[in-house]
Every structure is written in structure tokens, then in C-alpha cells.
Amino acid sequence: MGLIASGLCDIGMKRKSNQDSIYLNTKKHIYVVADGMGGHNGGDIASKMAVTHIPEYFLGHLNDDPIETSRSAIQFANSEIKKRGEKDENLVGMGTTAVSFLFKGPNLYLGNVGDSRAYLVYKQKLFQMSRDHSLVQEKLNLGLYNREQAADDPQKNVLVRTVGFDEEVEVDVFSFKVHRNDIFLSCSDGLHGKVSDPDILHIINKFIPEPANATQQDVDDCCKFLVNQANQNGGNDNISVIIVVAQ
Secondary structure: OOEEEEEEEEOOOOOOOOOEEEEEEOOOOEEEEEEEEOOOOHHHHHHHHHHHHHHHHHHHOOOOOHHHHHHHHHHHHHHHHHHHHHHOHHHOOOEEOEEEEEEEOOEEEEEEEOOOEEEEEEOOEEEEOOOOOEHHHHHHHOOOOOHHHHOOOOOOOOEOOOEOOOOOOOOEEEEEEOOOOOEEEEEOHHHHOOOOHHHHHHHHHHHOOOHHHOOHHHHHHHHHHHHHHHHHOOOOOOEEEEEEEEO
């Protein structure tokens, strides 16, 4: 089984700087999306550090247990970002989300902190694989309102867990059996906050209707269209997307 991957990181329509970062290693099958936050250049630095240190850890521990490696890689990035922030008062409090994909053998190992997301398209249906670490998600978990009401919550961008803000971070790690024709998507909230899940699914199915026959160009074009759609819908935030197709 082979993998085709593509990624795109866009500044969006409203922001003056891009605080998102992505990483793709198509040889080792490592992929990372990070959405930074913090004053001055803090978010930019935090996300860049995440997509540097998470792959760095992966590449040094490829023979270790992939579940523990996925957790430790993000915790390693957390430590490095926290130390960097403590050295510069302008960077105190900076942090970032992180979604990491490690494909190893027949499985995908997913690590996640924050509200950047991972999705699976299976038989032309969309499933969210990650869990948002946001105040809105906490309210949803408590049954205070539904997803439609959550979209109007003024605190929808408040995170309860980030990489680099606290000394230690709890990392969600999941493993999934990869099947031929699976399509995996990771993205920042600049995409999923502006393009609805049904529209994300429609676009992916339009550009990649038969994953087994998808070309690199198909996957590239799908990433571009998703980003363009987010921009057409307002582009209020930076936009990052990575798509991996199993063939």
C-alpha cells in the first residue's frame, strides 16, 4: 500500500502574518500541522518549533513504540517551546496546536493537542478522528448546547490545552488501521472553522472520487481548493491543510 500526500499553508485574507506551519516527510510518512498563538511573533515561532521538534523526535525514535513516540514527540516540542518562551519576555505565554500523523506498517498513529483537527474520509463519508481541546468542546461535552449553537459562542477560539504554554501537556494519541482508499486530512481551524464538514467532504469527494486512482495532481488540487474555499468564506485566519491518500 502506498501513500500520496500534499499540503498547503496560507496566510488567509485578514491576518498580517502566518502563524500556521506544516511539515511533510513523504519518505518517512510523518506529517504535522501546527497553529500558533501568542503576542508579537510568539505564535509564528511556536508553530515553527512544533513542526521542527515533533519530526525531529519521530526521526530519532522510529524503532520505538509508535504510540509512546507520538505522545513523547509532542511533549518534547512542548518542553522546547516552553523553555524558549521563558527566555524572552515577548514570547511568554506563546503556544501552538499540533496534529501529528505517523504512518508505520499498516497503521496510522495520530497525536493531537488543541483544536486543529484530523479527519478520515472512508467510503465517501467524513469522520473526525481527533478531539478538540477547546472551551466550546468542553461545553458540548457537558451538554450545555449543540454544535449549531456552539458555532455562535464568542469563546469558540479559547483553548484548554496547547503545546508550549504549560510545563507538561496531556497528548491525545490514537491508532487506526489504514485501508486502501482511506483519505486522511489534518487542518487548522482556519479551514474547519470556515468550511463546514459537509462542504469539506463534498470537495474531497469531488477531487478524489476514487482514491485508489488518485494522482499527485488530484491531491494537490484538492488542497488548493479547500484553502480557496476557506478564503472565499472570509479567510479570517491562517489556513493549513494536509491530505494523505492510501492506495
